[in-house]
Amino acid sequence: METESVSEVVIVSEYDIVLARKGIREAAVECGFGLTDVTRIVTAASELSRNVFLYAGEGVVTWHVLHGAHVGLELRFIDHGPGIEDLDKAMQPGFTSGRGMGMGLPGAKRLMDEMLIETEAGLGTTVIVRKWLSSRFE
Amino acid sequence: MMTSGISVMRLGAVLLVAVPSDPDDDTIADLQVRIMEALNGSSAQGLILDISTVQTVDSYFARTLTETVQMVGLMGGVTVLSGMQASVAVTTTQLGLSLGPIPTALNVDRAMVRLQELLSERQI
Numbered sequence: 001m002e003t004e005s006v007s008e009v010v011i012v013s014e015y016d017i018v019l020a021r022k023g024i025r026e027a028a029v030e031c032g033f034g035l036t037d038v039t040r041i042v043t044a045a046s047e048l049s050r051n052v053f054l055y056a057g058e059g060v061v062t063w064h065v066l067h068g069a070h071v072g073l074e075l076r077f078i079d080h081g082p083g084i085e086d087l088d089k090a091m092q093p094g095f096t097s098g099r100g101m102g103m104g105l106p107g108a109k110r111l112m113d114e115m116l117i118e119t120e121a122g123l124g125t126t127v128i129v130r131k132w133l134s135s136r137f138e
Numbered sequence: 139m140m141t142s143g144i145s146v147m148r149l150g151a152v153l154l155v156a157v158p159s160d161p162d163d164d165t166i167a168d169l170q171v172r173i174m175e176a177l178n179g180s181s182a183q184g185l186i187l188d189i190s191t192v193q194t195v196d197s198y199f200a201r202t203l204t205e206t207v208q209m210v211g212l213m214g215g216v217t218v219l220s221g222m223q224a225s226v227a228v229t230t231t232q233l234g235l236s237l238g239p240i241p242t243a244l245n246v247d248r249a250m251v252r253l254q255e256l257l258s259e260r261q262i
Contacts, residue, residue: 039225046196107233
């Protein structure tokens with residue numbers, strides 16, 4: 001499935017969110033996404049990498065192109081922070097455990113085609129999102 | 139902070155601020171400070187926030203923009219947001235962000251007209 005290399009940005013400061021956005025924008029354009037989808041992907045990436053910084057302090061963002069029946073872009077946001085206590089609640093728009101606006105997770109899910117979340121209290125959170133090139137309903 | 143590259147221009151009673159294309163959080167926070175400083179002690183009544191080069195508006199950016207408009211309002215100023223790209227408008231809406239009742243315009247020219255209208259309405 002994954003023939004192309006994986007790129008990554010380590011998130012330790014707010015500025016790294018910009019670096020992640022830049023790298024992911026380039027990857028999305030190269031992948032062939034149209035401007036609106038590129039903007040959706042980059043905006044979702046911005047929300048999710050900010051979550052890493054806000055809630056875990058540090059983490060890693062990786063991305064790679066998916067080749068299979070369809071071409072897509074997969075982004076992973078990995079941290080070893082406190083984890084998400086109540087995932088159902090965290091997916092509700094407007095819910096925030098404090099520092100955010102409560103738009104990050106549900107908003108990013110709407111902007112992408114797929115979202116998978118693995119989280120465990122005290123161990124951290126991994127959020128995986130994908131956007132497929134063929135699913136363009138603009 | 140001198141690195142953010144934000145310029146606040148004064149055109150008569152209007153402040154015009156062009157937001158950089160891919161601002162980091164510090165730049166966005168700095169933007170707010172610069173606007174409030176420029177407004178303070180000036181006779182400016184209106185602010186045009188031009189976001190025509192901005193490619194990404196996430197929730198942090200949207201919240202800071204909304205806050206800034208509120209702050210300008212507290213000081214008696216009127217803000218018009220201009221030049222939002224179509225892709226940004228689509229994404230911001232789908233993300234679930236509301237920029238509230240901020241007056242908007244397609245570009246700076248129209249923002250200037252809109253601002254004059256709002257300012258004259260206010261004087262009646």
